[in-house]
Amino acid sequence: MQMIPGDPFSISSSMGGFVHQEQHLHHLQQHIQDINPNSNPNPNAKPNSSSAKKKRNQPGTPDPDADVIALSPTTLMATNRFVCEICNKGFQRDQNLQLHRRGHNLPWKLKQRSNKEVIKKKVYICPIKTCVHHDSARALGDLTGIKKHYSRKHGEKKFKCEKCSKKYAVQSDWKAHAKTCGTREYKCDCGTLFSRKDSFITHRAFCDALTEEGARMSSLSNNSAISTTTMTTNLNFGNDSHVMNNPNLPHGFVHRGVHHPDINAAISQFGLGFGNDLTGMHPQGLSEMVQMTSSGNHHLFPLSSSSVLPDFSGHHHNQQFQIPTSSTNPNFTFSSSSISQQTSASLPSLQQQHQTPKDSSFSPLFSSSCETKQNKPLSPMSATALLQKAAQMGSTRSNSTTAPSIFAGPTMTSSSSAASHPPPRSSSPMMIQQQLNNNFNTIVPRDTHNLAPPTTSSVENNYRFQSNRSSTNPVQQMGLTRDFLGVSNEHHPHQTAHRPFLPQELARFAPSSG
Amino acid sequence: MVVAMLQEDNGTSSVASSPLQVFSTMSLTRPALLSSPSSPFKDLKPEERGLYLIHLLLTCANHVASGSLQNANAALEQLSLLSSPDGDTMQRVAAYFTEALANRILKSWPGLYKALNATQRKTNNVSEEVHVRRLFFDMFPILKVSYLLTNRAILEAMEGEKMVHVIDLDASEPAQWLALIQDFNSRPEGPPHLRITGVHHHKEVLDQMAHILTEEAEKLDIPFQFNPVVSSLESLNIDQLGVKTGEALAVSSVLQLHNFLASDEDILRKNGYSLSGDSASSLPLPNSGRISRFLNAMWSLSPKIMVVTEQDSDHNGSTLMERLLESLYTYAALFDCLEAKVPRTCQDRSKVEKMFFGEEIKNIIACEGSERRERHEKLEKWSQRIDLAGFGNVPLSYFAMLQGRRLLQGYGFDGYMIKEESGCAVICWQDRPLYSVSAWRCRK
Numbered sequence: 001m002q003m004i005p006g007d008p009f010s011i012s013s014s015m016g017g018f019v020h021q022e023q024h025l026h027h028l029q030q031h032i033q034d035i036n037p038n039s040n041p042n043p044n045a046k047p048n049s050s051s052a053k054k055k056r057n058q059p060g061t062p063d064p065d066a067d068v069i070a071l072s073p074t075t076l077m078a079t080n081r082f083v084c085e086i087c088n089k090g091f092q093r094d095q096n097l098q099l100h101r102r103g104h105n106l107p108w109k110l111k112q113r114s115n116k117e118v119i120k121k122k123v124y125i126c127p128i129k130t131c132v133h134h135d136s137a138r139a140l141g142d143l144t145g146i147k148k149h150y151s152r153k154h155g156e157k158k159f160k161c162e163k164c165s166k167k168y169a170v171q172s173d174w175k176a177h178a179k180t181c182g183t184r185e186y187k188c189d190c191g192t193l194f195s196r197k198d199s200f201i202t203h204r205a206f207c208d209a210l211t212e213e214g215a216r217m218s219s220l221s222n223n224s225a226i227s228t229t230t231m232t233t234n235l236n237f238g239n240d241s242h243v244m245n246n247p248n249l250p251h252g253f254v255h256r257g258v259h260h261p262d263i264n265a266a267i268s269q270f271g272l273g274f275g276n277d278l279t280g281m282h283p284q285g286l287s288e289m290v291q292m293t294s295s296g297n298h299h300l301f302p303l304s305s306s307s308v309l310p311d312f313s314g315h316h317h318n319q320q321f322q323i324p325t326s327s328t329n330p331n332f333t334f335s336s337s338s339i340s341q342q343t344s345a346s347l348p349s350l351q352q353q354h355q356t357p358k359d360s361s362f363s364p365l366f367s368s369s370c371e372t373k374q375n376k377p378l379s380p381m382s383a384t385a386l387l388q389k390a391a392q393m394g395s396t397r398s399n400s401t402t403a404p405s406i407f408a409g410p411t412m413t414s415s416s417s418a419a420s421h422p423p424p425r426s427s428s429p430m431m432i433q434q435q436l437n438n439n440f441n442t443i444v445p446r447d448t449h450n451l452a453p454p455t456t457s458s459v460e461n462n463y464r465f466q467s468n469r470s471s472t473n474p475v476q477q478m479g480l481t482r483d484f485l486g487v488s489n490e491h492h493p494h495q496t497a498h499r500p501f502l503p504q505e506l507a508r509f510a511p512s513s514g
Numbered sequence: 515m516v517v518a519m520l521q522e523d524n525g526t527s528s529v530a531s532s533p534l535q536v537f538s539t540m541s542l543t544r545p546a547l548l549s550s551p552s553s554p555f556k557d558l559k560p561e562e563r564g565l566y567l568i569h570l571l572l573t574c575a576n577h578v579a580s581g582s583l584q585n586a587n588a589a590l591e592q593l594s595l596l597s598s599p600d601g602d603t604m605q606r607v608a609a610y611f612t613e614a615l616a617n618r619i620l621k622s623w624p625g626l627y628k629a630l631n632a633t634q635r636k637t638n639n640v641s642e643e644v645h646v647r648r649l650f651f652d653m654f655p656i657l658k659v660s661y662l663l664t665n666r667a668i669l670e671a672m673e674g675e676k677m678v679h680v681i682d683l684d685a686s687e688p689a690q691w692l693a694l695i696q697d698f699n700s701r702p703e704g705p706p707h708l709r710i711t712g713v714h715h716h717k718e719v720l721d722q723m724a725h726i727l728t729e730e731a732e733k734l735d736i737p738f739q740f741n742p743v744v745s746s747l748e749s750l751n752i753d754q755l756g757v758k759t760g761e762a763l764a765v766s767s768v769l770q771l772h773n774f775l776a777s778d779e780d781i782l783r784k785n786g787y788s789l790s791g792d793s794a795s796s797l798p799l800p801n802s803g804r805i806s807r808f809l810n811a812m813w814s815l816s817p818k819i820m821v822v823t824e825q826d827s828d829h830n831g832s833t834l835m836e837r838l839l840e841s842l843y844t845y846a847a848l849f850d851c852l853e854a855k856v857p858r859t860c861q862d863r864s865k866v867e868k869m870f871f872g873e874e875i876k877n878i879i880a881c882e883g884s885e886r887r888e889r890h891e892k893l894e895k896w897s898q899r900i901d902l903a904g905f906g907n908v909p910l911s912y913f914a915m916l917q918g919r920r921l922l923q924g925y926g927f928d929g930y931m932i933k934e935e936s937g938c939a940v941i942c943w944q945d946r947p948l949y950s951v952s953a954w955r956c957r958k
Contacts, residue, residue, distance in 0.1 A: 190912050191911060191913070381602060381603070381604075382603055382846075382850045382853065382854075383564070383607050383846035383847075383849055383850055383853075384843070384847050384850050384944065384946065386565055386568060386846075387568060387843060389561075389565065390533075390534055390537045390565055390568045390569070391533035391534050392533065393533075393537050393565075394534055394537030394538075395533030395536060
């Protein structure tokens with residue numbers, strides 16, 4: 001940095017000049033002087049030592065010999081601190097002021113700046129008493145530095161990033177952010193984007209687990225309750241409140257491309273946050289969820305409650321149960337049944353905000369319905385179950401026992417429907433076959449067998465007509481194999497009655513199932 | 515009373531015919547049934563009755579397919595005795611299938627069929643149609659989920675767009691676009707200049723839609739325009755859609771594309787392809803015919819996103835039996851949904867069953883050729899077709915799937931599930947896939 005004659009700061013940079021002079025002789029000394037440059041302030045600066053720089057103190061160690069100055073907030077926030085004494089015009093830079101002063105046609109003497117006296121080095125402290133930098137030991141050596149600090153910490157954030165709506169008080173911070181915002185992103189398989197590697201890794205570890213849980217969990221309104229409480233309790237992760245300010249964001253999720261970094265922060269927060277904010281977790285709720293996760297329930301993923309939840313996959317759940325349940329938010333009791341009743345008192349407005357866009361978008365779609373909320377499980381009476389049963393009866397072995405009474409077996413005429421005896425093994429296949437034929441014929445006047453297929457088709461369905469054109473083949477099959485199976489029948493007494501449908505059987509006849 | 519089934523051991527699964535088929539071959543005792551039809555049925559337990567109904571349906575279909583009408587008649591008689599549109603699920607399903615099978619037989623005497631239906635003209639009752647459609651929308655989450663996913667896909671595709679044009683190939687439900695308008699309104703960059711073009715064959719429907727949507731847009735102060743196009747989809751002229759340059763285009767097709775497959779069969783037949791029998795049905799249909807023409811036309815508009823909702827079942831088999839078997843499962847599932855949610859006495863439920871599903875069943879079973887418009891196919895086949903027409907799949911976003919699942923949860927539609935299948939959503943009932951939603955973009 002050039003030493004400009006008349007530069008009021010040239011004295012303070014005399015260190016550099018001095019150092020430079022001594023450089024080739026006293027390397028060590030120079031080094032020491034770098035650290036403690038107050039040793040020999042040399043008022044007679046050598047303007048020609050061109051490579052002299054203002055040596056910076058080590059961070060955190062202000063010059064002990066310097067004046068400690070606390071400027072007022074107004075001064076700190078002032079943008080134009082160089083003021084022309086003639087016309088009181090303010091400038092941000094001293095050079096600009098000088099240029100301006102030239103225009104005033106000053107007499108020669110007043111052109112010079114009187115700077116013969118030693119100008120002591122100044123360090124600055126923050127005027128705010130509660131601030132860390134209020135202490136002279138933590139003073140900052142640079143005026144610009146203290147101004148920036150003041151704005152950042154105690155000032156209003158006036159600059160906002162367009163992409164991610166992050167706010168800044170200092171313009172240079174904002175510009176610096178804007179350059180990197182959105183440029184480097186990590187993307188999880190689930191589609192969430194992250195700007196930070198650590199939060200990305202954390203999320204990824206929990207991501208699959210997060211998607212798997214959440215089965216019986218809550219409806220819409222509660223998710224925001226849970227997530228907002230998380231956010232309030234989780235500020236130590238350094239996220240700004242801006243995450244909460246955007247009502248359109250579903251908490252913890254990548255909403256639209258524009259908002260990714262915001263949500264990344266939120267997600268990382270949630271992902272890391274499990275350690276600290278399981279406030280009032282009920283063990284019951286936890287165990288339920290563990291069960292649900294382990295059952296691999298893939299659907300029903302409530303939005304942010306899961307992001308709040310710790311990872312419940314099998315290998316993790318041990319440690320989860322150790323998590324302290326110090327209740328920082330008494331409102332927030334977390335059990336799967338009571339989620340729907342809990343609302344966070346702390347951020348009701350946010351919840352509403354979050355709610356209304358969704359509600360309004362849902363309401364026109366989903367206003368009327370005449371459904372009742374009876375939730376019958378797959379009862380044996382449902383048509384699907386009946387079809388499955390029919391298929392079972394048609395496809396599997398040993399259906400003898402609990403078949404409905406209308407279906408015939410060859411020789412049995414006496415036993416009730418509940419009987420589970422297999423047909424006597426003594427009857428020969430031939431006899432059975434005959435009787436089957438007889439039965440067929442009674443129903444069907446003609447001889448044409450049911451099995452005559454209209455066409456032979458090899459379809460992607462498992463369904464295929466074999467050479468079943470003759471009326472006896474399947475019957476024969478049945479007859480023959482019956483005997484074969486007669487032995488094993490006893491082991492499966494009540495097989496088909498209330499047997500839950502077996503996936504493999506279903507797969508046999510469910511063609512090209514999705 | 516008799517007991518003790520025949521057993522049938524197929525060993526491994528591959529050998530046999532479809533189990534249901536085999537089931538239908540099981541013998542029935544009670545030869546007495548034929549002689550005194552009324553009494554024995556009283557003491558049947560519902561479960562037994564259900565199984566018997568299935569048996570009868572399959573038997574009857576077999577007879578119908580093989581042309582043995584006498585036997586079919588016998589089966590139909592019993593079916594009509596046992597089934598009922600007001601009974602339990604299986605009875606209802608059977609009732610509509612019975613009717614469909616009867617219709618099919620009748621159609622083999624075209625003169626008779628026409629004569630019967632001459633005075634019974636199907637009035638073009640618009641409001642009834644609209645009402646039934648609305649009932650379907652209310653009682654099932656399917657359309658709701660579809661609209662949700664469609665809107666989300668559109669929103670995501672239209673990020674940053676200032677001029678958005680949405681084409682709705684079946685503009686019958688304003689709720690979908692109301693939601694979209696509101697979503698656009700609350701996006702951070704503000705709403706775009708929005709145009710919606712609705713295609714429908716009834717003018718009144720479009721008028722109403724226009725009214726509702728315009729009102730909403732005015733309320734929210736969004737620049738909006740609704741263009742009605744009164745036309746059936748088959749006779750749609752692409753120019754009528756009014757696509758302008760410089761605007762981002764989205765197309766939404768809800769349960770419409772399968773109609774286009776209807777005419778293909780005729781064309782193929784003319785060209786000497788035989789569709790019945792063999793492996794023709796398992797190959798992807800050659801991309802000739804109306805469907806490919808339509809898809810190509812859509813492609814030529816270069817939409818930024820096209821969202822397709824279709825049934826995800828194979829009801830387009832070439833033989834009656836195939837279709838019957840498949841559709842039995844599908845409609846059993848759908849009727850089960852209703853049973854689980856709506857009381858049996860609910861009139862609206864009967865309406866939906868009869869006029870919405872009943873008509874579909876009738877079409878699938880009784881009609882052939884260009885008359886059979888309900889040609890539902892599996893998602894896989896649709897994906898192939900659409901891909902061939904020059905579209906690339908846009909996987910539905912994580913958030914969209916999430917919202918879909920939340921919706922199912924939040925509205926108490928238990929038993930339903932949304933599965934993901936190569937980027938597309940499949941709405942299932944108890945593991946049975948019913949409908950699929952997929953998003954596509956124009957691939958140049």
